Amino acid sequence: MSIVIIKPGLFSTIQDEGRKGFQHLGINPNGAMDIRAMQMANTLVLNDVSEAVLEFYFPAPVLQFTQPAFIALGGADFSAETNGTDIPINQPVFIPANTIIQFTSKKWGQVGYLSVQGGFDLSEWLNSYSTNVKAAAGGFEGNILKAGDTIDLRFNASNKTTNKEYSTMPWKASSKEFYHSNPLQFIPGNEFAKLTETSQTLLLSAEFSILRQSDRMGYRLNGPALELSEKKEIISTAVTKGTIQLLPNGQCIVLMADHQTTGGYPRIGHIISADLPTLAQKGINDSIYFTTTTIEQAEKLFIGQEQHLHLLTNACKLQLDAYHRH
Amino acid sequence: MNVSNLNIYPLGDQALTLQLSDQIDASVNQQVMHIFHHLQNHPIKAVTDIIPAYSSITIVYDLAQIGLQHRFSSSFEWIKATIIQHIESINASKLIGRHIKIPACYDVSLGLDLIELAQHNQLSVEEVIHKHTSQTYQVYMIGFLPGFPYMAAVDPSIQMNRRAVPRQIVPKGSVGIAGAQTGIYPLDSPGGWQIIGQIPLNLFDISKENPCLLSPGDRVEFYTVSLEEFWEIRKAITA
Numbered sequence: 001m002s003i004v005i006i007k008p009g010l011f012s013t014i015q016d017e018g019r020k021g022f023q024h025l026g027i028n029p030n031g032a033m034d035i036r037a038m039q040m041a042n043t044l045v046l047n048d049v050s051e052a053v054l055e056f057y058f059p060a061p062v063l064q065f066t067q068p069a070f071i072a073l074g075g076a077d078f079s080a081e082t083n084g085t086d087i088p089i090n091q092p093v094f095i096p097a098n099t100i101i102q103f104t105s106k107k108w109g110q111v112g113y114l115s116v117q118g119g120f121d122l123s124e125w126l127n128s129y130s131t132n133v134k135a136a137a138g139g140f141e142g143n144i145l146k147a148g149d150t151i152d153l154r155f156n157a158s159n160k161t162t163n164k165e166y167s168t169m170p171w172k173a174s175s176k177e178f179y180h181s182n183p184l185q186f187i188p189g190n191e192f193a194k195l196t197e198t199s200q201t202l203l204l205s206a207e208f209s210i211l212r213q214s215d216r217m218g219y220r221l222n223g224p225a226l227e228l229s230e231k232k233e234i235i236s237t238a239v240t241k242g243t244i245q246l247l248p249n250g251q252c253i254v255l256m257a258d259h260q261t262t263g264g265y266p267r268i269g270h271i272i273s274a275d276l277p278t279l280a281q282k283g284i285n286d287s288i289y290f291t292t293t294t295i296e297q298a299e300k301l302f303i304g305q306e307q308h309l310h311l312l313t314n315a316c317k318l319q320l321d322a323y324h325r326h
Numbered sequence: 327m328n329v330s331n332l333n334i335y336p337l338g339d340q341a342l343t344l345q346l347s348d349q350i351d352a353s354v355n356q357q358v359m360h361i362f363h364h365l366q367n368h369p370i371k372a373v374t375d376i377i378p379a380y381s382s383i384t385i386v387y388d389l390a391q392i393g394l395q396h397r398f399s400s401s402f403e404w405i406k407a408t409i410i411q412h413i414e415s416i417n418a419s420k421l422i423g424r425h426i427k428i429p430a431c432y433d434v435s436l437g438l439d440l441i442e443l444a445q446h447n448q449l450s451v452e453e454v455i456h457k458h459t460s461q462t463y464q465v466y467m468i469g470f471l472p473g474f475p476y477m478a479a480v481d482p483s484i485q486m487n488r489r490a491v492p493r494q495i496v497p498k499g500s501v502g503i504a505g506a507q508t509g510i511y512p513l514d515s516p517g518g519w520q521i522i523g524q525i526p527l528n529l530f531d532i533s534k535e536n537p538c539l540l541s542p543g544d545r546v547e548f549y550t551v552s553l554e555e556f557w558e559i560r561k562a563i564t565a
Contacts, residue, residue: 020374023386024362025538026468026512029375125532134513135472137532190335190343235350236469236476238377238384240341262379262469270338273389295402298339299389306390 001067001156003054003116005149006100009061011216014120014139014151015257016052019128023238023261030130030138033111033216033257034280036178036305037075041115043313044072044092044173046320052122052129052139054114054151060103061145063114068096068157070117074175076109076281082166091172092316094157096164109281118155133258171319177308178277183289185275186244187298189267191234195246199226203268208252208288216258219279221288225250228266236264242271242279244290254279274301327357327416334410336402341375341386344409350478350506354381355466359543360418370408378542379467380476385409423464423543428510428525430501430548431556432458436524438493443486443503443520455550457481458501458522463508465544473512473530473538477546480508492518499524501548512538526551526559 015038018031032038032055039049060078073080073089080087080103087093087101122129122140131139140151208223226246243255245265254271271279272293282288333345347354362378372391377384387405395404432455434440444454463477480503488504493516500511502519511517512530529539
């Protein structure tokens, strides 16, 4: 009554919306890199948007379901298939017992999600299922998934549906609302004004690319070296997901889900929440451009995404009701 | 509390930082702790995290939970106004924070940089230990690792900058010095602080409801234990 990890993939973990309320103890929030993809995968199978999901990169894991399940894939498209049949993303599917799912090629994006109706039967650590690898806590045994790991499911889909074979549900969602192309929008950070005029112009016009040393902690960027007009030491303060820090060598790092809670590097900007899914789906060598925005605009875009998610949740409920009546 | 000197700025679109000063100062940090304790005891809608640091405090909020605030141009302005109101009501006269005594073993087998730090400061190892245990340190903030306390101020005569090349692994429990700061590593971790001893207690324990031994604002005193006592305590904890 579970998912068995046949092959673990590059970096597969259990994540939810992140661990809230413990950053004052240095316990970072973790959580899904692409929150919107995670929420959407949950909505499609009528889970609460904050239910824990499986997050994975490419090469992605090979998974075997020992029981029937109602699942959805979201975020990156890694060409999922079972027995030669393609499994669509952003569309819920019913899978019978002993289905093996594998991902054959990278079509779009960097980080994928798999939701299961009813969620995984795991215990929370500090009110969250997100994996904190550093603390070896949360998620599945506090670690990235390994071959042979068996994650129990809370819910057996065979009771709920008459289907015995693989089938796609007759509704799907569009994820367009959550992604766009360049430039990424940021709110100027407290040290933005301390950049030289030339560096400010460069930050808003130059091409940056994502370096190989990027991970869930942060995306390291390669671009023109930026300079501060005064070299004043900064006292450590809290940082957050999306914070663009200027490293001593003039290069930037954008903090992501596994960021430390505090930092002492200049904060030249903060990528707005609405643009973090777009950044999370960018990979090594992808190019990035930046532009500034206002807090009002950032909030407006965020609320727009919330409303889209809300509409989607309602639509999925109606679709499922209609499907059962059919 | 007077808020006229506060610099309040957005830390992205779901957090804001209140900066009280741009210096490391015990009385400023006490003000930070008063704000921290007040906001913890008077929850504000949508606030998820309150993160005190040396001379600033950051409030993280969930934009989805705030909703429209008609009198304000943005959620940021609403939360900013709400927090200022709270801070104005704070009476920051009394000293806050727990006083905690922590056993530490300063044997050179655990204090990996103890001899070097003593030589650097032209003191004996015994003098360094005496000076480190004679001070009460304030936990200015917790960061870097789960439960890692940034404490100050170390006696100027035993200060030393971080190691030029950080260690790949600093053992958990190690007590370090970095300039005027002293800290304790909660986990085995890479690190550059000068290691002078080790505590037998678990600073961070995921099996506990409150996994961290120390909180921001605590005042910490170290007392020496022998190598034998160190291992006895550690065995008793892990048993």
